[in-house]
Amino acid sequence: MARKKRTPPEINAGSMADIAFLLLIFFLVTTTMDVDTGLQRMLPPPLPPDMPKPPEIKQRNVFVVLVNANNQLLVEGDWLDIRNLRKKAKEFIANPLDKADLPEKEMKEVPFFGMYPVSKQVISLQNDRGTSYETYIRVQNELAAAYNELRNELALSKFGKSYDDLVRLGDKEKTDAIKAIYPQRISEAEPKNIGG
Amino acid sequence: MAKFKKKGEGGTPGISTASLPDIIFMLLFFFMVTTVMRETTLKVEVRTPMATEVAKLERKSLVSYIYIGKPIKNLQGIFGTEPRIQLNDAFATLQQLPDFVETERNSRNEAERPLLTFSLKVDKETKMGIVTDVKQELRKVQALKINYSTKKTDKLF
Numbered sequence: 001m002a003r004k005k006r007t008p009p010e011i012n013a014g015s016m017a018d019i020a021f022l023l024l025i026f027f028l029v030t031t032t033m034d035v036d037t038g039l040q041r042m043l044p045p046p047l048p049p050d051m052p053k054p055p056e057i058k059q060r061n062v063f064v065v066l067v068n069a070n071n072q073l074l075v076e077g078d079w080l081d082i083r084n085l086r087k088k089a090k091e092f093i094a095n096p097l098d099k100a101d102l103p104e105k106e107m108k109e110v111p112f113f114g115m116y117p118v119s120k121q122v123i124s125l126q127n128d129r130g131t132s133y134e135t136y137i138r139v140q141n142e143l144a145a146a147y148n149e150l151r152n153e154l155a156l157s158k159f160g161k162s163y164d165d166l167v168r169l170g171d172k173e174k175t176d177a178i179k180a181i182y183p184q185r186i187s188e189a190e191p192k193n194i195g196g
Numbered sequence: 197m198a199k200f201k202k203k204g205e206g207g208t209p210g211i212s213t214a215s216l217p218d219i220i221f222m223l224l225f226f227f228m229v230t231t232v233m234r235e236t237t238l239k240v241e242v243r244t245p246m247a248t249e250v251a252k253l254e255r256k257s258l259v260s261y262i263y264i265g266k267p268i269k270n271l272q273g274i275f276g277t278e279p280r281i282q283l284n285d286a287f288a289t290l291q292q293l294p295d296f297v298e299t300e301r302n303s304r305n306e307a308e309r310p311l312l313t314f315s316l317k318v319d320k321e322t323k324m325g326i327v328t329d330v331k332q333e334l335r336k337v338q339a340l341k342i343n344y345s346t347k348k349t350d351k352l353f
Binding site (some may be wrong): 013016017020021023024027028030031033036037038039040041042043044045046127128129130131132133134136137138140141144146148 | 213217219220223224227228230231237244245247248249250251252253256257259263311315318319320321322323324325327331334335336338339341342343344345346347348
């Protein structure tokens with residue numbers, strides 16, 4: 001059988017682009033590019049039933065924030081608009097003028113800073129079961145913002161860079177030093193129904 | 197200037213489309229790799245609140261979601277408008293939460309378990325009561341790393 005040797009026929013690749021387009025459009029439509037963002041918190045571990053009473057914390061060292069069912073704030077015994085919470089919290093945490101009714105300070109050895117007066121602040125947050133989640137998050141956000149602003153200010157004056165930048169650069173020693181001076185202490189009270 | 201002599205008889209030469217499939221494939225692969233299919237169908241309405249001090253959640257594989265909100269419109273006839281908890285694809289009660297935490301933990305390998313974060317996707321109009329209950333349940337089973345899912349905004353007021 002004398003047959004001519006045939007080359008296999010070429011596959012027409014002209015429609016390849018169309019097929020690829022089809023797939024591309026499918027993935028374009030189904031893709032969700034949302035990065036999940038949020039406020040990260042650690043819950044306190046559950047209390048053992050026979051826990052000894054925690055040591056008393058002095059009144060001046062605690063910043064009490066109460067939120068009622070009508071989303072109103074009671075801060076340190078006074079009604080406060082949420083817009084002013086950040087300023088008030090900053091003043092409390094740093095206590096720049098060493099006022100007697102704001103937190104005490106303790107001299108502590110901090111890397112880069114040497115002996116530095118670190119305030120013994122604690123923020124206590126308590127909300128009602130009827131508080132709206134939006135208000136709760138806003139309060140959490142304002143308190144976190146107060147800490148972040150103070151850290152930024154301190155980092156800027158000491159290292160010439162904001163705290164956020166230090167975090168971004170991964171400069172762990174410096175961020176740890178700043179965290180040691182302004183540790184974020186937001187304690188949430190055990191829930192109880194205050195009513196209202 | 198003999199070097200820059202005009203060639204041809206004018207008219208625009210056709211652009212070669214031979215590399216078009218390659219370009220499209222490149223895009224295709226990009227989207228194939230980055231795409232994340234939505235695994236759960238939401239049965240509750242969740243509009244998360246805004247916040248300024250947000251952090252990005254790294255490692256999506258180490259995040260489990262808990263949705264809280266009122267049932268979506270189609271389901272309100274059956275389930276009412278009271279906020280409910282949704283785990284995976286179904287409504288759940290508080291009592292189911294420890295089991296959910298346990299299954300989520302078991303689906304990760306040993307080393308990653310302590311890094312598991314529970315992201316609370318809560319509708320902003322929800323009352324804190326149900327959120328507090330969920331937090332208490334999570335504390336009981338030692339799932340302490342949580343994240344309040346919020347959208348980033350530059351200015352709140």
